[in-house]
Amino acid sequence: MAILVTGGAGYIGSHTVAELLDKGEEVVVLDNLQTGHREALLGGKLYEGDLRDKELLKRLFTENSIDAVIHFAANSLVGESMQNPVKYYDNNVYGTLCLLEAMQQAGVSKIVFSSTAATYGEPEKVPIEETDRTAPTNVYGETKLSMETMMGWFDRVLGIKYVALRYFNAAGAHASGKIGEDHQPETHLIPLILQTALGQRESIAVFGDDYPTEDGTCIRDYIHVSDLADAHLRAVDYLRSGGESNVFNLGSGNGFSVNQVISKVKEVTGVDFAVEVKPRRAGDPAVLIASSGKARSVLGWNPQRENLDDIIASAWQWHQNHPNGYAGK
Numbered sequence: 474m475a476i477l478v479t480g481g482a483g484y485i486g487s488h489t490v491a492e493l494l495d496k497g498e499e500v501v502v503l504d505n506l507q508t509g510h511r512e513a514l515l516g517g518k519l520y521e522g523d524l525r526d527k528e529l530l531k532r533l534f535t536e537n538s539i540d541a542v543i544h545f546a547a548n549s550l551v552g553e554s555m556q557n558p559v560k561y562y563d564n565n566v567y568g569t570l571c572l573l574e575a576m577q578q579a580g581v582s583k584i585v586f587s588s589t590a591a592t593y594g595e596p597e598k599v600p601i602e603e604t605d606r607t608a609p610t611n612v613y614g615e616t617k618l619s620m621e622t623m624m625g626w627f628d629r630v631l632g633i634k635y636v637a638l639r640y641f642n643a644a645g646a647h648a649s650g651k652i653g654e655d656h657q658p659e660t661h662l663i664p665l666i667l668q669t670a671l672g673q674r675e676s677i678a679v680f681g682d683d684y685p686t687e688d689g690t691c692i693r694d695y696i697h698v699s700d701l702a703d704a705h706l707r708a709v710d711y712l713r714s715g716g717e718s719n720v721f722n723l724g725s726g727n728g729f730s731v732n733q734v735i736s737k738v739k740e741v742t743g744v745d746f747a748v749e750v751k752p753r754r755a756g757d758p759a760v761l762i763a764s765s766g767k768a769r770s771v772l773g774w775n776p777q778r779e780n781l782d783d784i785i786a787s788a789w790q791w792h793q794n795h796p797n798g799y800a801g802k
């Protein structure tokens with residue numbers, strides 16, 4: 474029996490495929506390679522195509538014996554979602570509907586999928602627990618919450634069991650040095666700072682220094698991508714052993730401000746560079762920090778790389794060796 478990984482050629486998807494292969498799982502990947510990279514796949518059988526291509530999905534489920542699905546394929550940028558909501562509803566919500574329909578037709582009843590801390594919006598308290606209010610402040614978070622709600626009905630009505638993993642901020646790269654973060658264009662904080670340290674950018678922009686935090690910049694909870702990947706394998710095992718549908722936060726429980734992350738990068742790389750304060754970015758909550766006690770106790774998740782210095786060091790190694798991402802190898 475194989476595991477279908479949609480979006481398996483993307484950043485978190487490819488790290489999860491690597492862990493699955495390590496554990497001896499058979500892996501089938503569906504990816505349209507719009508943001509993913511063929512080179513990011515360390516193995517598995519790739520179907521190049523779109524989630525919304527119902528014929529392709531039907532063929533994929535017929536040609537393979539799929540036992541569970543890990544669903545990453547989605548657009549995931551807060552800023553872009555506030556400019557192009559149609560793209561986000563179409564790919565994230567309609568795409569997930571197509572996938573669930575194909576699963577129903579093929580009799581596949583287990584799915585683990587990427588949700589996000591952006592479902593909470595501006596939190597009522599930190600650390601955030603899974604039972605806290607969800608009130609997204611951007612289209613991206615709203616589409617992920619809609620996907621969760623949809624899964625809830627597909628469980629109640631059709632018995633498809635799901636695990637929604639609400640990621641906080643993924644960072645870092647695989648220990649092998651073979652795969653890492655490569656978004657075109659890059660919009661995430663840590664890779665942008667590292668590109669500045671490499672001299673590829675003149676300065677790093679701080680989006681707002683007037684937030685209600687100690688230094689005025691936004692606080693986020695950074696978690697190593699390989700620890701996120703490990704949580705997906707645990708979530709599949711949880712469903713395989715009869716676990717009920719569930720939602721888990723995945724974060725380290727530690728918050729770092731944008732200014733603190735910039736200082737850490739300077740420390741880890743030993744490079745100094747220019748920092749520019751810019752206006753706030755639309756849709757950004759001030760503070761997002763996870764309580765991941767539930768994932769730890771129910772899934773037995775035990776992140777191994779929680780220190781921000783180590784996370785940055787692993788990303789730095791990737792950026793130094795792949796200054797132009799996969800394209801420039």
Ligand SMILES: O=c1ccn([C@@H]2O[C@H](COP(=O)(O)OP(=O)(O)O[C@H]3O[C@H](CO)[C@H](O)[C@H](O)[C@H]3O)[C@@H](O)[C@H]2O)c(=O)[nH]1
Nearest residue numbers: 549551589590591641642660661662678679680691731757
């Ligand atoms: O050049 C930059 C880029 C980012 N930031 C700031 O750095 C923080 C982190 O920004 P990222 O874009 O790296 O990450 P986000 O927190 O916006 O979003 C990430 O985490 C979210 C959940 O917290 C979602 O899962 C989303 O998909 C994922 O991109 C934010 O406060 C942002 O305003 C800057 O100051 N300058």
